Amino acid sequence: MSASERRRAIIEALCQRRYDTRENLASEFGVSIRTIAYDLLSLSLEYPIYTVQGNGGGIYVEEGYRLDRKYLSDEQSELLEAILPTLTGKQAEVMKGILSTFKLTKHTERQK
Numbered sequence: 001m002s003a004s005e006r007r008r009a010i011i012e013a014l015c016q017r018r019y020d021t022r023e024n025l026a027s028e029f030g031v032s033i034r035t036i037a038y039d040l041l042s043l044s045l046e047y048p049i050y051t052v053q054g055n056g057g058g059i060y061v062e063e064g065y066r067l068d069r070k071y072l073s074d075e076q077s078e079l080l081e082a083i084l085p086t087l088t089g090k091q092a093e094v095m096k097g098i099l100s101t102f103k104l105t106k107h108t109e110r111q112k
Contacts, residue, residue, distance in 0.1 A: 007042060010040075014060075019061075080099055
């Protein structure tokens with residue numbers, strides 16, 4: 001399995017499970033924890049994954065994120081939100097719907 005194939009399999013597994021640990025992923029894919037760390041760093045540049053240290057820590061996928069769905073970039077979301085106050089009536093409702101459907105809510109802090 002190449003690195004790109006493994007990374008694709010990792011993000012698919014994370015999207016399905018929503019949470020995992022480096023140790024479990026390393027065991028599952030037959031690589032070192034260091035390799036998984038490199039894979040996660042690479043994946044975090046493209047996908048909304050984040051890690052939490054300590055008790056209850058691990059690798060998480062942003063709530064609501066699905067691999068098979070397209071999302072707005074932060075820049076796109078900010079532009080549409082800036083335009084929203086200038087719209088009225090039906091146009092404003094359509095814009096709110098677009099933002100609701102395609103804006104990915106970012107992780108702020110994991111609730112314990």
